[in-house]
Amino acid sequence: MSLRYLGSRIAQQIDEELMGSVGAFSLDQLMELAGLACAQALASVYGQEKYPRVLVCCGPGNQGGDGLVAARHLGMFGYKPTIYMPKPGSKDIYKRLKTQCDNMDIETIPPSSDLEPFRAALKSSDVILDAIFGFSFQGPLTSLRDGTSIKERSRKLASSLTFS
Numbered sequence: 001m002s003l004r005y006l007g008s009r010i011a012q013q014i015d016e017e018l019m020g021s022v023g024a025f026s027l028d029q030l031m032e033l034a035g036l037a038c039a040q041a042l043a044s045v046y047g048q049e050k051y052p053r054v055l056v057c058c059g060p061g062n063q064g065g066d067g068l069v070a071a072r073h074l075g076m077f078g079y080k081p082t083i084y085m086p087k088p089g090s091k092d093i094y095k096r097l098k099t100q101c102d103n104m105d106i107e108t109i110p111p112s113s114d115l116e117p118f119r120a121a122l123k124s125s126d127v128i129l130d131a132i133f134g135f136s137f138q139g140p141l142t143s144l145r146d147g148t149s150i151k152e153r154s155r156k157l158a159s160s161l162t163f164s
């Protein structure tokens with residue numbers, strides 16, 4: 001099966017159409033579907049028995065929200081997800097998704113200038129789910145410097161969505 005990638009402009013257009021008056025989807029719905037699809041894709045490649053420990057790295061935007069949804073579904077699939085949030089999102093939807101994960105006792109590495117807990121989590125994870133940035137990422141990386149090291153250090157990286 002050949003794999004096709006969407007550029008950020010097309011992805012944004014699709015989202016706008018889906019959430020416009022014609023598509024009539026809500027952000028919650030799309031985020032739930034995106035996160036569920038990521039969890040299902042990960043599960044189809046990295047089986048839970050062999051790769052139970054998933055480090056879900058969540059950025060501050062909607063892509064991070066997708067990651068929180070994925071973490072919740074992975075927990076329900078029987079994985080042991082751990083959430084890493086270098087810069088938690090401020091939107092209400094993000095906070096609600098985080099509360100849902102907390103309610104499932106999903107462990108979270110809190111934001112800190114000390115990178116040791118993150119390094120330890122990388123070492124003890126079987127799979128990394130990258131939900132740091134989506135189509136709104138622009139320019140050189142600024143405040144989330146740790147994001148670069150995720151790719152360098154990960155043994156297995158399951159990128160939730162890749163936009164060129």
Ligand SMILES: NC(=O)C1=CN([C@@H]2O[C@H](COP(=O)(O)OP(=O)(O)OC[C@H]3O[C@@H](n4cnc5c(N)ncnc54)[C@H](O)[C@@H]3O)[C@@H](O)[C@H]2O)[C@@H](O)CC1
Nearest residue numbers: 015030031060061062063133134135136137138140141142
């Ligand atoms: N309509 C939507 O917005 C939906 C979006 N979804 C997902 O959300 C993604 C887009 O979400 P957002 O628009 O919230 O944006 P992102 O999640 O891509 O990232 C936005 C955040 O990244 C920060 N950022 C951008 N460039 C940076 C840089 N160079 N250095 C450091 N920080 C930087 C911004 O300050 C902002 O906090 C999509 O890729 C898609 O996967 C899905 O949840 C479905 C619905």
